[in-house]
Amino acid sequence: MSGSAEEVKKHIDVYMKVAGALAVGTVVTVLASFVEVGVALGIVIALIIALTKGSLVVAFFMHLLEERSRAIRWTLALTVVFWFVLMLVPLFTMMDHTGTPKTLPNANASESHAEEAH
Amino acid sequence: MEIPYTVTARPDTGLNNVKLGIWLFLASEVMLFGGLFSSYVLLRVGAVEWPAGADFVNIPIGTFNTAVLIGSSVTMVLAYASLKLGDLAKFKTYMASTVLLAVLFLLVKSYEYYEKISHDHLPSHGTFLAIYWTMTALHGLHIIGGVAVNGYLWGPGSSMFHTKRDQFIGRVEAAGLYWHFVDLVWIFLFPVLYLL
Amino acid sequence: MENVTTAEHVEHEEHGHDEHELSFLQTYVFSQDHKVIGIQYAVTAMLFLLFGFSLMMLMRWQLAFPGAPIPIIGNLLGQANAPGGIMLPEFYNQLGAMHGTIMVFLGVVPLAVGGFGNYVLPLQIGAPDMAFPRLNMASYWSFFLGGVVMFASFFVPGGAANSGWTSYAPLSVIATEGQTWWLVGMLFLIASSLLGSVNFIVTTLQLRAPGLSFMRLPFFVWAQLVTSFLLLLAFPPLQAAGTLQLMDRVAGTSFFMPSGLVVADQALEISGGGNPLLWQHLFWFLAHPEVYVLILPAMGIVAEVIANNTRKPLWGYRALVASIIFLGFMSFVVWAHHMFLTGMGTTISAFFQTTTMIISIPSVVILSALFISLYGGSIRYTVPMLFALAFLPMFGIGGLTGLPLGLSAPDLHLHDTYYVIGHFHYVVAPGTIFALFAGIYYWYPKATGRVMNEVLGKIHFWGSIIAINFVFMPMFITGLAGVNRRLYDGGMTYAHGQEVMEWNAVMSYGAWALGFFQIFFIFNFFWSIRNGRQVNDNPWQSTTLEWQAPSPPPHGNFATPPEAYRGPYEYSVPGASSDFTMQGQASGADPEPARV
Numbered sequence: 001m002s003g004s005a006e007e008v009k010k011h012i013d014v015y016m017k018v019a020g021a022l023a024v025g026t027v028v029t030v031l032a033s034f035v036e037v038g039v040a041l042g043i044v045i046a047l048i049i050a051l052t053k054g055s056l057v058v059a060f061f062m063h064l065l066e067e068r069s070r071a072i073r074w075t076l077a078l079t080v081v082f083w084f085v086l087m088l089v090p091l092f093t094m095m096d097h098t099g100t101p102k103t104l105p106n107a108n109a110s111e112s113h114a115e116e117a118h
Numbered sequence: 119m120e121i122p123y124t125v126t127a128r129p130d131t132g133l134n135n136v137k138l139g140i141w142l143f144l145a146s147e148v149m150l151f152g153g154l155f156s157s158y159v160l161l162r163v164g165a166v167e168w169p170a171g172a173d174f175v176n177i178p179i180g181t182f183n184t185a186v187l188i189g190s191s192v193t194m195v196l197a198y199a200s201l202k203l204g205d206l207a208k209f210k211t212y213m214a215s216t217v218l219l220a221v222l223f224l225l226v227k228s229y230e231y232y233e234k235i236s237h238d239h240l241p242s243h244g245t246f247l248a249i250y251w252t253m254t255a256l257h258g259l260h261i262i263g264g265v266a267v268n269g270y271l272w273g274p275g276s277s278m279f280h281t282k283r284d285q286f287i288g289r290v291e292a293a294g295l296y297w298h299f300v301d302l303v304w305i306f307l308f309p310v311l312y313l314l
Numbered sequence: 315m316e317n318v319t320t321a322e323h324v325e326h327e328e329h330g331h332d333e334h335e336l337s338f339l340q341t342y343v344f345s346q347d348h349k350v351i352g353i354q355y356a357v358t359a360m361l362f363l364l365f366g367f368s369l370m371m372l373m374r375w376q377l378a379f380p381g382a383p384i385p386i387i388g389n390l391l392g393q394a395n396a397p398g399g400i401m402l403p404e405f406y407n408q409l410g411a412m413h414g415t416i417m418v419f420l421g422v423v424p425l426a427v428g429g430f431g432n433y434v435l436p437l438q439i440g441a442p443d444m445a446f447p448r449l450n451m452a453s454y455w456s457f458f459l460g461g462v463v464m465f466a467s468f469f470v471p472g473g474a475a476n477s478g479w480t481s482y483a484p485l486s487v488i489a490t491e492g493q494t495w496w497l498v499g500m501l502f503l504i505a506s507s508l509l510g511s512v513n514f515i516v517t518t519l520q521l522r523a524p525g526l527s528f529m530r531l532p533f534f535v536w537a538q539l540v541t542s543f544l545l546l547l548a549f550p551p552l553q554a555a556g557t558l559q560l561m562d563r564v565a566g567t568s569f570f571m572p573s574g575l576v577v578a579d580q581a582l583e584i585s586g587g588g589n590p591l592l593w594q595h596l597f598w599f600l601a602h603p604e605v606y607v608l609i610l611p612a613m614g615i616v617a618e619v620i621a622n623n624t625r626k627p628l629w630g631y632r633a634l635v636a637s638i639i640f641l642g643f644m645s646f647v648v649w650a651h652h653m654f655l656t657g658m659g660t661t662i663s664a665f666f667q668t669t670t671m672i673i674s675i676p677s678v679v680i681l682s683a684l685f686i687s688l689y690g691g692s693i694r695y696t697v698p699m700l701f702a703l704a705f706l707p708m709f710g711i712g713g714l715t716g717l718p719l720g721l722s723a724p725d726l727h728l729h730d731t732y733y734v735i736g737h738f739h740y741v742v743a744p745g746t747i748f749a750l751f752a753g754i755y756y757w758y759p760k761a762t763g764r765v766m767n768e769v770l771g772k773i774h775f776w777g778s779i780i781a782i783n784f785v786f787m788p789m790f791i792t793g794l795a796g797v798n799r800r801l802y803d804g805g806m807t808y809a810h811g812q813e814v815m816e817w818n819a820v821m822s823y824g825a826w827a828l829g830f831f832q833i834f835f836i837f838n839f840f841w842s843i844r845n846g847r848q849v850n851d852n853p854w855q856s857t858t859l860e861w862q863a864p865s866p867p868p869h870g871n872f873a874t875p876p877e878a879y880r881g882p883y884e885y886s887v888p889g890a891s892s893d894f895t896m897q898g899q900a901s902g903a904d905p906e907p908a909r910v
Contacts, residue, residue, distance in 0.1 A: 119442050119443065119869060119870035120442070121442060121443055121445060121447070121521070122442075122520070122521060123445075123520050123521070124445075128520050131519055131520060133519075133520070134520075135445040135446065135516050135520050135521075138515070138516050138519060138520060139445065139446060139449075139512050139513075139516045142511075142512045142515055142516065142546060143508075143512055145546060145547065146508055146511075146512075146546050146547060146549070146550045147550070148550075149547050149548075149550035149551055150550035150551070150553055150554055151554075152550075152551065152554075153550060153551035153552075153553070153554030153555060153596055153599075154554045154557075154558075156551075156596075157554065157555075157558060157569065157592055157596070160589060160592050161569070161587065161588065161589060161592070164587075164589055165587055166587075240565075240566075241561060241565045241566065241567045242565060242566030242567055242568075242584075242585060243585055244585050244587070245567075245568060245569075245585065245587040245588065248561065248565075248567035248568065248569060248585070249569075251561075251565070251567075252557065252558060252561050252567070252569075256557065
């Protein structure tokens, strides 16, 4: 962010608006979690809100929006790419096994025990 | 011997060393927490059953703590802006608020940990608790690191304001970037561990 | 040129009096000077290399003569490890795990990146020091602490880590206490490399001399830059994985422990629900880029030495740079080719074998460009050049034998056999370590003002190159026969290994001969500090900026801040007065206008 007092003051206005947005986002995400939409949709909604809040922090508080440095932009782009690769690890582990029922090795045994107990 | 570009920006990269350094560090932090989030997803989709966060955690307390941390991020950026305006007194006020809010976050977090221990919700008692403890503790360590740095910049470090003002502003900017990142991690940790 | 450097010398000496005196501790122990830190890194790493190699020489006794008492030193190993001088299987496992760990994390990487990177990189880009001298010091001491923890782990109950250098779960989680030390040691090492890589990237981008544009950077600097990005982005997931494994061991979590795990007929009392594959993914997410961390700086060193000793520019500099960047990028998406046999599924195997085949392309481009660089050169067979020349075919063998391993079908047969050991040792030992030797012989005069003895150097080279092939070439034979890499008796008790067992003794004699020839190097290294032939600042008639600094360079490196006026390898330029035109030499034709 650049130097002049005028601009800094303009920035402060923006900070306050972002702070308000973050507060709203926090409330919304908590409220949304009580709405019964199922696990999958719930995760999507929560992540969208988190992503929005995170983007606001990065864009305004960390001034990435004004960042003109190619070194920083390229580094972050590279990091995002590799981050996505890293997030594929669960897929790499699960793929080819999707559809296989997830049960504990002794799950049937414990179920039958439970029935006996009844 | 003087290392060039510690304070002023190098013309062709448009950066000083500190700023580039802290961004690179944050890039590696993204990968660190990425590894943990990735582990979380893998363990969760592989689990036979996954408890709702609410079974173990206290959502109002978590929401409060989220607000505290976001608040500290706001005061941090205001501290930096005050410094840009040359107002050391305001900087000190905002910086002190940042540190105090961070300490408040840690206290609340400690209370949550205390609650868990007293209910025997230990990391060894299930995958959710294991990842909850690991991620929040690692995040907590980052908070402690931030408190140390920000506390130093608020107290003894701030004498630099009078001698090497530009370098001091650079340091506060770097500390701010780090602090916002720690806040950012929590913005993702909160829904993942408390709400989903 | 001669006159210029002497003038700089005088100037520097006058300048030196102005600097305030540092205490002994600040100068040599807790130094913030990149050159001292570089030497600290290099010497520590070489000690660890020697130590790690000694572990292997012990193991080779057991492999050559299973069950026979180790002569002389057998009794020094302690009753717990080797009663009566006969090595126990548990001790063998410790040696194996620690050999890998020490060679990779405490030997080669600290030498290639911490040592050469710290010493040479700032000089080559004309910088007065690294961008963050204090972080640099912290990086070394974090590395040192990690090394101390790793070394100390040999003395804890149950000995050092014994689950292989890969520390696969769940074995590593239920292993003896040494594994916890291993994890703590790794956390220190990762912190160290993180500090180092941030420093290298900032230094390279920010402290380049005026006129030293990216396409004028020496190839070694490019190699270090790409390496630093790999360290920066690949190591943190292992930090995460290490933390998780530490939690498994200390806090009783089950991140890597599946439900229903039975050990020694006893169901473990764990909460379960973990996934052992997770460790392998996170580990190899680091450890495959780590392979390139091992090889890229070596390629950089070899490129410098080859350009200098062929007296002609590197062939295809731009292709080399593009390849090394692509190589670094691709190294993040090939890791699971280490895991074809984990049952992770055929779709994923197909994906990773494809990326693995793709990554071989830039490697071949680099190797070919270096080979073609030799063509038409007037080659000087100096000791560094001999090592650099040896690197080319040795790395070639290592790379080509990797192809069958990168394809999932042949890997079924070859996985975890001695073939794999042969493959990656050709890459790392006669590949990377030879390149590092080349670098030591090449930059020694810069650090000391003297060259190492040439006769001893040539004995070292010829002895090593012959002995090392006796160590690793037979591994392909035993590996193709199916002998597993981790057997305590070298495969003696397995029917399929019977026909190749005689090679075990051959390999062991090769290893000990290799050890013997290192004595010439060690002696040469220390003897030459005082007795080597004194030389001027640029004994190899090289072009890059580091040779413009006095030898050894003073604190702050250059008497006058250098500027770059041309590319890094202007050898034998037609019409020039000598067969090398230094980057910092302003006079004469300036083929492209200076850009910052």
